[in-house]
Amino acid sequence: MNGYLRTTILLAAMTALFLAVGWALGGRGGMMVALGVAIVTNLFAWWNSDKMVLRMHNAQAIGPQDAPQLYRMTQAMAARAGLPMPALYLIHQSQPNAFATGRNPQNAAVAVNTGLLEMMPEEEVAGVVAHELAHIRNRDTLIMTVTACLAGAIGMLAQFGFLFGGRDRERGPGPLFGLLIMILAPLAAAIVQMAVSRSREYEADRGAAEITGNPAGLARALMRLEQGRHQYVNQTAEANPATAHMFIINPLNGQRMDNLFSTHPRTENRVAALMELAGRGGGQPGGWQDAGRPMVTPPSGRAPGPWSGAAARPPRRNPWG
Secondary structure, eight states, X not given: OOHHXXXXXXXXXXXXXXXXXXXXXXXXHHHHHHHHHHHHHHXXXXXXXXXXXXXXXXXXXXXXXXXXXXXXXXXXXXXXXXXOOOEEEEEOOSSOOEEEEESSGGGEEEEEEHHHHHHOOHHHHHHHHHHXXXXXXXXXXXXXXXXXXXXXXXXXXXXHHHHHOHHHHXXXXXXXXXXXXXXXXXXXXXXXXXXXXXXXXXXXXXXXXXXXXXXXXXXXXXXXXXXXXXXXXXXXXXXXXXXXGGBSXXXXXXXXXXXXXXXXXXXXXHHHHHHHHHHTTOOOTTTTSOTTOOOOOXXXXXXXXXXXXXXXXXXXXXXXX
């Protein structure tokens, strides 16, 4: 099923769930109050979410003078994607990972962990950055804000429905049914919200393959990211699990299965989809790069990361110390 159609169906299911909970509890006034509070809360979060999340993960803004090759790479791929250049941030975290945030393409940011830059060759970093640019182009931050708004409204309605139900509640289906609604409705909303998140990851993978012309590069990056997240614990993400859905790979340890409660598809499934795309002629490595620019290989034999150019000149102080 097409990813956009799947997302539309899931959003419709979330809306239907909200209406069903309102009808079951019978409190029209409570439903409107809960919806109003949820909308105000989530509009505030949407407008300020980028600043809040970046500050939460101690992200450091970087410019072309701090990471010239990473900046040039991101700028080139943003142009290929038809996007303005997003703000770039660096997170001092050993776990390789990255995320995008911002309410629209004009106010977007891409944050990468230092572990990703230290561990990956250039074409894999390009795949990761392109994945985040695809999220921005697809306006996935807006989609996830809508689902968060609906999920929050359902949770508030389930909790406060009895307080505002009044006489309608007395004619309702009974306290036991209402108790089940209070427990199960937020759980169902969370499941739908996670399903939307998983759907958007597949679409961003496909968009990244289009931007870079190298689906196999992103597939290799996902495998390296999956290995790295088990090797390194992201303490900030563990302390703030609500931000886990933003990352390209779930930063939380122990999330092994592509099930109802996972915010990301199983990595093996994403890799298989990308390799199938590559097998159908999904492009050539380095499609984002400027024509004729040679790759320099350092003595270690690995391709240089997009943060350095260290093979061509003596090491210097970089923005992550």
